[in-house]
Amino acid sequence: MTLAGRTSRAEALAARLPPLLVEAERVAETVRQGVHGRRRVGTGESFWQFRPYTAGDARIDWRQSAKSDRVYVRETEWEAAQTVYLWRDPSESMAWTAESSRPTKRMRAELLSLALAALLLKGGERVALPGSSAVGGRGALERLGRSLLTDSAAMPSHPLPRHSSLVLIGDFLDPLDDLAASLQVQAARGIGGAIVQLLDPAEVSLPWEGRVRFHGLEGEGDELVPRVGAVRDAYQDAFVAQTQALERTARAAGFAIVRHTTDKPPQDALLALHAAMRGERA
């Protein structure tokens, strides 16, 4: 690809960014209203709660203890900043939708990534793409978005820094060996996270009828099915098997699984994802 070609492609991608950011902020905002703070005891600055003294506690809060007969300990909220790595499947099969009224899987993946990033940044976390340095603070979302749109890195197979989390978004319909390997590397370093399996409803239900020639998007060739209705059940069996395999792989590495289809609103996935992240860090 020539330089000019690459520039124009970058420009075309960049044109998508502002609306995508706006949408991501909007989605994140709807979720944020339902999530307040970390609500967990930790090493932070702000006050979290008073708790009755138990043997072994070091820091008695004398001011509070003086107000009553009991002795209290002051606890602060957990506020450790963490780096969350976001990765979305860059393959061609993601740029697909069965119905033009629905967004492609890639568009939804990017939206989810950025919305999650917005949510995390707001919470003071640091967000990064695998293979780039973590960003945080003001303006981070826009920088992140710009690199996300052009990112075509494969799934991270090198271990990430300690105390970080990893979010993987993709359809995961391919053989899961790569994923399992990657997850094992991360799990070995104590890194957890979440996996979002993002699918088009048509991939779940195989809604076509009659004689159909299916065409693969990643150069797999064609497959002629004489009567789609007749193979639907078998396909769904294969699909369920794949999903269950994915679930096993994720669980083995301590990753949460969020399943999402593009016909549902992104808020659902974001909320589930956020909850999963929180649970992972507990």
Next chain:
Amino acid sequence: MIGFATPWVLAALLSLPLLWWLLRATPPAPRRVDFPALRLLRLIPKREETPVRTPWWLLLLRLAIAALAIVALAGPVLNPTPPAPGNGPLLLVVDDGWASAHTWDAIKQAAGDAIDSASRAGRPVILLTTAPGNDGAAPRVAGPLPAGEARARVDAMAPKPWAVDRATAAKALETARDIGGAVWLSDGLTSDGSDALSEQLAKRSAIVRVPDMRNASRLLRPPPIGDAKLAAHVLRASSDGETPVTVRALAADGRILGRATTKFENGAREAVATFDMPIERRNETARLEVEGENSAGATVLLDEQWRRRPVGIVRGASSEQRLLSDVYYLERALAPFAEVRVGDLGELVQRELAVLVLPDSGALDGNELTTLTRWVEQGGLLLRFAGPKLAQGGDALLPVRLRAGDRALGGSLSWSEPMKLAPFPETSPFAGLSIPGDVAISRQVLAEPAVDLAEKSWARLADGTPLVTAASRGNGRVVLVHTSAGPEWSNLALSGLYVDLLRRIVAVSAGVAASPGTQLLAPRRALDAFARLVEPDAAAVPISASAVALARAEPRHPPGLYGPEEQTRALNLGSNEPAPAPLETVGVTRAGYETTGETRLAGAFFSTALGLLVIDALVALVLGGLLTLRRPRSAVAALALLFAFSAHAQEKPAAELASKTVLAWVRTGDPTVDRTSKAGLSALARTLMQRTAIDEADAVGIDLERDELAFHPILYWPSTAGQKPLSEAARQRVNGFLRGGGLLLIDTRDGAASPSPALRAALQGVDIPPLVQAPPDHVLSKSFYLLNGFPGRYESGPLWVDGSANDKTDGVSSVVLGGADWAAAWAEDEAGRPMFAVSPGGGRQREQASRFGVNLVMYALTGNYKADQVHVPFILQRLGQ
């Protein structure tokens, strides 16, 4: 029985097995779909796939389509006309004289079939029509022509209002060569030269088609001039069977004045239908026609000769005072129904008179007596009145011998009262008249008793003395009223009975045969073969007045009306045609017209194939997965819709029609007229929505034979030449519509509101009330807009509305008839521009026309509401001030 126009096309059916093989080998094309989860699909264990083949039923469907198309291309014909006899050029002899008019449709159909059959066999056609042409050209052979041109000529053929000339036709055939076979489409009646023609045709292996004799044309002879009642003589060709026949009398404007029904007795060829009509009606009669037979032969035009009954009144001494003068009373009483002339005796006798009235005159002197006696004996009716002078002594020209002197009743010196009238005897011409109670006779002259006095008396007094006596003399009659013509001797002259008596007396007089002059009369209106009055052809030449009665209809003298308005003479086809008799033929095959009537089936085959093709397309869509059957109802609905469309674009459902004001127009079958009606009524509906309180208006076309009329307030019926008579059911539907308060607007579209014969025939049996011309202040002129006229495309023209005061509809006319071609004035195209020019033109006229439309609909909806309501605000305003 099915035949084929081009049977060799059927050989293509042999290719069907090949098609079968091809179709089997080619499965339907799959649909291509991008799919990321292809890997999962590949994981599915392959089942043993049935070979990808078109299903057998789809194959069968496609083969059926192909077979249908091939058969349709071969031109299938149901009941094909058997091939014409012989081979080589086909001679088609067509009788197109007056007698063909009645069966013309069948003749034309048979001619078309014969040409089709000839064209199938690849034979050219030779045409010979047996009646002289409009320009007087003798029958001659035309052709050989290719089938297409022969068909065009047959299409342009029309029967002629004169007799066929078969002798000349036979002569024309003598020289014709190369004739392979012949078909003679005859009118079934014999004529001069029939034998010669049949002989010529017999040489050429011919078929002659003869109509059913019960159906053959009838001939109507003009009623004898001078009969008291119009008596129409109807002649038929065959003498078998009892057949009823109805003759009707029509006025010049087409109103039916009377009907006379009679029947042909078994074995009789002639039937006489006698009209019993009041003298006024009789005098109004302009034409007689045999009902159900639109032919010049079955129509008689009546001219002045049949209606003239001029009455002369002999003037007495001129010094009399007006109200005491006999002449004054006579003139007033006779004027309504007779042409009255007043003058001296000598002068009157010179002129043509049916009745001569002689008021009290005293005895006639010798000279007068001779003149009058001769006049009476030639057929005149002399009506005399008594009086003081006659009482002095009678003369020879009286029905009875009179006693000298008069008899006074109820005078100051007598004990008797003025005498009433006795009821009229059955045999008297006055029978049936009612006698007012106050009529009394105070003086009379008395007859000498005689043996025949009773039978000479037409009216008597209560005591049996004669009041009116009559006696025949020569061809004529003398009638004497035994009292005075004025009020001097009785109050008879002041009563209505006086008028009735005079009317009956005039009615029994002979009509006056006008002396035929020698002046030339130019043809004014000609009767065509279908008995329509049309402009005469250029070939028609003037005829001498004396020759009219003896002339046979021919191209130079077509039947019709000749001469200027006041001197019109009618030349009737029926006057001098020989009586119809069945056609005799020797050596040719006879056949009727019934066996023909072939039906082409190509259209049906093609449309079936098309329907199957649509099903095939749907099936292909389903198999290809482009159309899911998950909602089979929608597919069924689509199919149903498809069939609904192919069957007929059905009209709107009743609920929709009833929920708004839907104007209706009658589908006439003439595409131009229908288009105009549709555009006109739709534009009117739009106008109504824009200008009036009617929120929703629409217009639909109505087929009177099929559609319900109850939803429509108004029905617009444009008249066309091709108007078909209504079926019984349709007639009842229209009658129900009129009874139920519907408004029928009949538009003759000629600017003059004169209904065509076709329209008349169609309206027969429809309850059309007696129509009168709408007065300028009719409700129609103020039901919404205030209008001064009812213009349409033509500005002026009469508008006829119900004249009877009908209580049931509150005096609202259920029928409006006019000729202004309103729909054309209303009609707008899609862009809202007028479609037709109005005459004389101008935006004002168009606006007035559309205002009339609004008024009309308002009239249909609100009846006579506006008759009194329209001025209420003004009245209230004035009262307030």
